[in-house]
Amino acid sequence: MHKSREISLSTMGCGTWAWGNQLLWGYNESMDEQLQAVFNLCVSNGVTLFDTGDSYGTGRLNGRSELLLGRFSQEYQGLNQENICLATKLAAYPWRWTRQSMIQACRASAKRLGRNVDLVQMHWSTGNYAPWQETRLLDGLADLYEQGLVKGVGLSNFGPKRLKLVHQRFAERGVPISTLQVQYSLLSTYPLTQLHLKDVCDELGIKLIAYSPLALGILTGKYSQKGPFPKGIRGLLFRQLLPGARSLLSCLREIAQTRHKTMSQVALNWCICKGTIPIPGxxxxxxxxxxxxxxxxxxxSQEIAELDQAAASSDKVMVQNIFQTK
Structure with a gap:
């Protein structure tokens, strides 16, 4: 039964990106129409995997990201409509500690989306602080697949050791892991260069998704050491990272000019060439x-090598997600 079920991830291998639909900073309702146009443009150009999470939106915006994505999907009519794949991540909140809580959370996400979730993912591992909780949540994740409530399951912020353990646990139930999300960019190469997650994912038949592929915007080339900087914590991070990223940004800029591309396009293409699926917002x-x-x-190959070398020489890199396990 499970083998015949396929999740529509389009041509999700090298050469595609997906849309990461997080809570929009400074969001207001007047943006809805603009975001619908973004969604329409993406789908019509073959970008059919859309990633969100049930934790994207708090207070009056609680669940807003899923609600918007569901609405955009329902209102779109056109090319590639049948290939739209809606993915969400279920947060490992401390009050979610039973397998049934994951089923309830996924049903709530499906209600906001207005359709069943195609790809459901565990947003982060609790292995670093509450491994007992993780076991139950993972069982609930597998239950969702077995009960036919989702087409595929995935993980996020899991390292190779825990990934292998979960893969074995799921394999015993006949539940395949479709995807793994990690923070990956030219300023965050740790998951591949040190954890070797791509090799493990290839071995296990798992697609690797790269979130924050533009390092929150640093790799777009829109910001300089002199500013202006974004507000809040993001601005503080930029002040710390930009001085040490000068050589990398210079290399990106040179390749972009030679290719007649933007720096963002080169940074995303580098992720693609590394065999990952970047999900820029x-x-x-x-x-x-x-x-x-x-x-x-x-x-x-020469351009990739130049970028690899420039990335390795950066004085500072993106701080890893605190939930990332080994």
Whole structure:
């Protein structure tokens, strides 16, 4: 029964990106129409995997990301409509500690989306602080697949050791793991260079998804050491990282100019060439068009090597997610 079930991830391998639909900073309801246009543009250009999470939105915006994504999906009519894949991540909140809580959470997400979730993912591992909780939540994740409530299951922020353990546990139930999400970019190479997660995912038949592929915007080239900087914590992070990323940004800029591409497109294409599926966000049609420009071409081996070397020489890198396990 499980073998015949396939999740529609389009051509999710090298050469595609997905839309990461997180809580929008500074969001207001007037943006809805603009975001619908972004969604329409993505799908019509073959970008059909959309990733969100049930924790994206608090207070009056609780569940807003899923509600919007569900609405966009329902209102879209056009090319690739049948290939739309809605993925969400269920948070490992401390009050979720039974397998039934995961089933309830997924049903709530499906209600907000207005349709069943295609790909459900555990948002983070509790292995670093509450491994007993993780076991129950993972059992609930597998239950969702066995009960036919989702087409596929995935994980996020799991390292190779825990990934192998979960894979074995799920395999005993005949439940395949479709995807693994990790923070990965030219300023966050740790998951592949040190944890070797790509090798493990290839061995286990799991697609690797790269979140924050533009390092929160640092790799777009829109910001300099002199500012101006984004507000809040993001701005503080930029002040710390930009001085040490000068050589990397210079390398990105040179390759982008040679290729007649933007720095964002080169950074995303680098992720693609590494065999991952980057999920950049897009709040405007212009941003979405820029992201789409990362498709249909590939950096050559010399360009990749130059970027690898520049990334390795960066004085500072993105702080790893505190939930990332080994």
């Amino acid at each position: 897009a709040k405007s049609v212009t941003q979405a068009q820029d992201n789409i420009g990362a498709l249909g071409w590939y950096l050559d």
